[in-house]
Amino acid sequence: MKLLVFGFGYSAAALAENLSPEWEVFGTTRSEPGRVRAAGATPLRWDADAAEIAERAREADALLASAAPAEGHDPVLARFGEAISQSKARWIGYLSSTNVYGDLGGAWVDESAPVAPTTPRAKARRRAEIEWQELAAAHGLPLHIFRLAGIYGPGRGPIEKLRSGTARRIIKPNQIFSRIHRDDIGGALAASIARPEPGAIYNLGDDRPAAPEEVMVHAAGLLGIAPPPAEPFESAQMSPMARSFYADSKRVSNRALCKKLGYKLRYPDYDSGLRAILAAERETPSHPPDRS
Secondary structure, eight states: OEEEEESOSHHHHHHHHHSOTTOEEEEEESSOHHHHHHTTOEEEETTTTHHHHHHHHHHOSEEEEOOOOBTTBOHHHHHHHHHHHTOOOSEEEEEEEGGGGOOOTTOEEOTTSOOOOOSHHHHHHHHHHHHHHHHHHHHTOOEEEEEEOEEEBTTBSHHHHHHHTOOOEEEOTTOOBOEEEHHHHHHHHHHHHHSOOTTOEEEEOOSOOBOHHHHHHHHHHHHTSOOOOEEEGGGOOOOHHHHHTTSOOOEEOOHIIIIISOOOOSOOSHHHHHHHHHHHHHHSTTSOOOOO
């Protein structure tokens, strides 16, 4: 069986690791074919291999779109929408974001809630979701949408930021985020491929939403170092993009993922996820962190 990934990166590599040896994985890339090969997949250049990408999109058993919106629209559909409309895939996945729900003031939200994106990035994500849904409806495609919470894992997250000296402890009262370990992204996607439900939307987040400063302090404790100094959000110097991450506050429910799909989280909270990262480092200390 064959999987084609548009935009092969951190999350797609986790899916490749979770698929059985019977799966052959191809991943598009603009500039880093070595990272695709390192994950056990065959790289396809976005520009140079466009004809082959289109052909594989038509013939693949599964497709995953992991590319972020560009100029307000989905770049995959802009270039390969016609080929995807002719796809024989029995499963198509689109990686979106929980930011499409907007600001809930820390309240819980599930997939049945209306979406109300507040930032330009969130609005672009929602437009991309709609573009995929419209294509799926027009051609009977087995689309599944995955709304990802904040992603962390080996080489990415508070541990990496603390070690690099880029960690910050921004304090914004009542700010709550959900997050998901990259291994649970891969596991959830593999579970969905094994049990397709066309039209399904799943939130990918763990069981313990928390304030970002809480997670940073905890990670510092695990490393045995002092956390970075507290900075009030109102006076903190941040780029517009960094500040936009604090625009929304909500707790994202994973009930559909865990109950409907039946996926069991490997890391149900940030403590278990961070401890697993450190444990894996102790077992393979020479392995460099993945920064893709």
